[in-house]
Amino acid sequence: MYSRKCGRLFYGFCTEIKTLRAINAKGATAPEIARRVLSSWTVCKHQRHQLLQRQPPDNRLHAGSVRQASHTTLDPEEARKFQSLADKWWDLQGAFAALHSMNDLRVPFIRDNLLSVHGSGVPGRPLAGLRILDVGCGGGLLTEPLGRLGAEVLGIDPVEDSIRTAELHTSHDPELRGRVHYRACTLEELAQSEGEDGDGGGGSVTEGFDAVVASEVVEHLADLDIFAACCHQVLKPGGSLFITTINKTNLSYALGIVAAEQLLRIVPSGTHDWEKFISPVDLERLLESSGFQVESIRGMMFNPLSGFWSWTQSTPMNYALHATKRSEEPGRNRAESQEMEQETLTRAAAV
Missing domain, CATH: 1.20.58 (Methane Monooxygenase Hydroxylase; Chain G, domain 1)
Structure with missing residues (x-):
């Protein structure tokens, strides 16, 4: 490779x-x-x-390029990587230690942006009444904190062992019962299931979600066009999309792969593929063309010595993005928009 x-x-x-x-x-x-x-x-x-x-x-890397479509978000090689780590999600000093630490930034980022749109909920549970979809939830590292803020959260992941780990961990917290649910599936499978009653899976997709979260996920997907189309379909009009990912720069290669994986061993070797990283400009362009309005982008930086994350003024490494689903796409009526989404999903289901 x-x-x-x-x-x-x-x-x-x-x-x-x-x-x-x-x-x-x-x-x-x-x-x-x-x-x-x-x-x-x-x-x-x-x-x-x-x-x-x-x-x-056709395979050469270009800094501004977006990976070619494969008609499914699932990359089997990526699934195998996380299959081998499925029992390590809640090891605070293990392979996912940096993701645990990232909650100090990403949870307030999601909470504050949702509060600016929906206002405060029940005291102590500011996100009460909101439905959130956590895509690529893994062991539930982000799903649980969002549930504790009062939201009804559905976490999905194609790796069944990770879902079992998430369910087991959540079962030990009575506060989360009935509020946090999990389902072993891909995003496109969830979107295709629209209209089902959702027993045991956190409710019907037909109702729509107030927010979709994909944290440290898009750099592991096979097709970002399918991802964007599915997010657009499952969100309510005006709903929020939150993404954290890694920029595609020389610095992100040197620090994110060489230093983090090969030298410092912060994450397991082979976790990331630089070819799948995407710049904020390319991600914003993709989302804008898929019916979203990008509201904000913030840079993030991890300090391997302290083990903590901090916000930065620029985005050479990691970044967080907040976008909202436009009520109507420019130059396209609702029927045409739904027809295009269904065509995209049909291609995904046919593979």
Whole structure:
């Protein structure tokens, strides 16, 4: 895989840095160290460029490109990755420690934006009366906190073992019973089930959701067009879509894959594929063309030393996005919009 090849190159560069530290301890001059650093980095970039050129034209990476459609959101390889981690979701020091810490940012981000639209609910339960869909919920790391804020939350994930882990963990909290539900399915399967009574699954999709959350999910999906169309279908008019994901930059490759996966081991090696990262510009363009209005985008940064996340003024690494479903798409009536959504979903179901 391309990302793994580049990973080895960057790893070699990082190894070179360790060597330079040893050289510096022996009294090397600053110009000598600078020349060696520049030489190593230049070689690394040249080799990365050569790898790009070896890719077939249709598979080469372009910073502004969006991955090609595959008519389903499910990537079997991604599902296998998370299948092997299904019993580790609630290990606070394990593979998903950074996601636990991310709740300090993403939960208030979702809560505050929903309150600005719907106002405050019951004291102590500000999201009471709202229905939220958590796409790619995993073990329920975000589903549960949203339920504790009073919302009725349905978490979905294609990995059944992750859903079982989520159900088991939620069952230990009486406050969440009847408020948090889970279903082992893909987003398109849920959208196709519109009209079902939803027994044991958190209610009928026909009612529509007030919000859809996809946190650290889109970088693992096979088809973002299907994802956007399904989100649009299951949301109520004016409903909110919340996404957190990773920008597609050189920095996100160096820190998100090389450093986080290969050097610091913050997340398991192979968790991310840089080819699937998407920039805020491309994601906004995709959502706008799918009937959404992007309301805000905020940069996020993880500190591996402290283990905490913080908001940033720019988006070179992670970012959070809030969009709302437009009541009517420009130049398209409701019937035409529904027809296009159904056509997209039919293609997904046919695969």
